[in-house]
Amino acid sequence: MTNPTxxxxxxxxxxxxxxxxxxxxxxxxIVDAAYLCHIAFQDAKGTHCIPTxxxxxxxxxxxxxxxxxxLLKLLSGDVQVCVxxxxxxxxxxxxxxxxHSMNYRSAVIYGCFERVTEDAAxxxxxxxxxxxxxPGRQAEIRAGSDKEFAATTVMRIALDEAACKVxxxxxxxxxxxxxxxxWAGVLPLLQTHGAPVVDAQVAVATPGYVLGWQxxx
Amino acid sequence: MTNPTxxxxxxxxxxxxxxxxxxxxxxxxIVDAAYLCHIAFQDAKGTHCIPTxxxxxxxxxxxxxxxxxxLLKLLSGDVQVCVxxxxxxxxxxxxxxxxHSMNYRSAVIYGCFERVTEDAAxxxxxxxxxxxxxPGRQAEIRAGSDKEFAATTVMRIALDEAACKVxxxxxxxxxxxxxxxxWAGVLPLLQTHGAPVVDAQVAVATPGYVLGWQxxx
Numbered sequence: 001m002t003n004p005t006x007x008x009x010x011x012x013x014x015x016x017x018x019x020x021x022x023x024x025x026x027x028x029x030i031v032d033a034a035y036l037c038h039i040a041f042q043d044a045k046g047t048h049c050i051p052t053x054x055x056x057x058x059x060x061x062x063x064x065x066x067x068x069x070x071l072l073k074l075l076s077g078d079v080q081v082c083v084x085x086x087x088x089x090x091x092x093x094x095x096x097x098x099x100h101s102m103n104y105r106s107a108v109i110y111g112c113f114e115r116v117t118e119d120a121a122x123x124x125x126x127x128x129x130x131x132x133x134x135p136g137r138q139a140e141i142r143a144g145s146d147k148e149f150a151a152t153t154v155m156r157i158a159l160d161e162a163a164c165k166v167x168x169x170x171x172x173x174x175x176x177x178x179x180x181x182x183w184a185g186v187l188p189l190l191q192t193h194g195a196p197v198v199d200a201q202v203a204v205a206t207p208g209y210v211l212g213w214q215x216x217x
Numbered sequence: 218m219t220n221p222t223x224x225x226x227x228x229x230x231x232x233x234x235x236x237x238x239x240x241x242x243x244x245x246x247i248v249d250a251a252y253l254c255h256i257a258f259q260d261a262k263g264t265h266c267i268p269t270x271x272x273x274x275x276x277x278x279x280x281x282x283x284x285x286x287x288l289l290k291l292l293s294g295d296v297q298v299c300v301x302x303x304x305x306x307x308x309x310x311x312x313x314x315x316x317h318s319m320n321y322r323s324a325v326i327y328g329c330f331e332r333v334t335e336d337a338a339x340x341x342x343x344x345x346x347x348x349x350x351x352p353g354r355q356a357e358i359r360a361g362s363d364k365e366f367a368a369t370t371v372m373r374i375a376l377d378e379a380a381c382k383v384x385x386x387x388x389x390x391x392x393x394x395x396x397x398x399x400w401a402g403v404l405p406l407l408q409t410h411g412a413p414v415v416d417a418q419v420a421v422a423t424p425g426y427v428l429g430w431q432x433x434x
Binding site for chain 2: 094
């Protein structure tokens with residue numbers, strides 16, 4: 001597949017440009033693999049970088065929070081943001097110190113967040129969030145009350161002005177270093193699932209998504 | 218241990234303030250567990266959020282890169298930054314949709330980066346980075362040449378104006394939801410180590426830090 005061009009000047013990757021990837025499928029895969037993003041924005045106190053949970057629906061990245069939260073209040077004011085998501089996939093051990101590297105997948109998204117104001121759309125977005133986290137759970141729990149929905153802000157940003165950068169594979173050594181007698185290769189890093197920890201007062205059978213949690217990676 | 222107060226107004230956590238942690242030991246542990254950070258800064262093109270590898274020495278967080286890179290060039294100009302590191306530790310499944318949460322450890326650091334200009338200090342910092350990634354490897358590889366060191370910029374930021382936020386443990390359900398017959402608890406997320414991938418032309422015995430990689434988490 002050919003790599004499209006960068007959607008804007010500020011998303012054009014210059015440093016190690018061969019790792020740049022402007023394909024929408026790459027962007028979606030990086031967002032879908034993430035539980036959270038980092039949001040950079042500016043206000044009267046300076047530049048900030050705040051982590052928050054996120055999910056994707058179609059061509060938008062969504063976040064949510066309490067109406068009272070500073071982040072969402074500020075983002076409602078049409079402020080320009082930069083949203084970043086990065087996954088580290090491994091340490092790349094080369095024959096020289098200089099050629100050591102890391103394998104990673106990163107996405108950087110520019111734009112402004114907009115509020116999801118329509119009630120049904122807000123409920124649908126939050127249901128989609130739950131479904132993305134734990135498929136099937138939404139039907140088992142107590143759904144949000146009108147008061148809880150009213151206290152929650154949902155916002156989204158278009159995944160249009162974005163760039164990804166991906167490094168994979170082994171070390172790129174200088175030709176003259178290839179005979180140095182040292183181990184070279186990749187030490188992979190993975191996000192995996194630990195054994196579920198049940199709450200004290202649970203009296204129901206363990207559902208499939210909990211039983212299968214550790215083996216589903 | 219008592220929690221010190223926030224070092225500045227902009228590091229004072231207001232939302233779910235009981236998860237705020239201003240202890241230096243917490244901050245250091247979060248930085249030491251990270252391979253990368255996200256750096257937010259402002260320039261003529263807007264607000265940016267760029268991931269980069271990082272490590273800690275004493276009371277500073279360090280980054281490095283090519284002299285020609287835009288990020289390091291820009292940060293050399295005394296620009297105010299916000300550096301964020303976040304680890305996701307699990308999905309917290311509550312009895313109501315609204316009380317679902319995530320367990321996490323996050324650090325947010327404000328300040329300005331400064332260049333490490335002195336040659337010996339720069340070399341020592343890069344050696345410390347390698348040692349933090351793969352203890353013992355520094356002695357086996359080809360060390361940086363004068364040209365490679367000259368092409369590399371090392372910068373650091375004091376870990377002084379910073380705040381951490383940490384959530385751990387099970388769900389906090391509303392009292393009236395406790396009898397809802399649904400599984401509740403935590404689905405843990407972990408960063409683990411995959412099987413090392415050896416480069417094609419390696420003809421040496423596998424070192425201990427590679428043999429032990431998968432079991433060292």
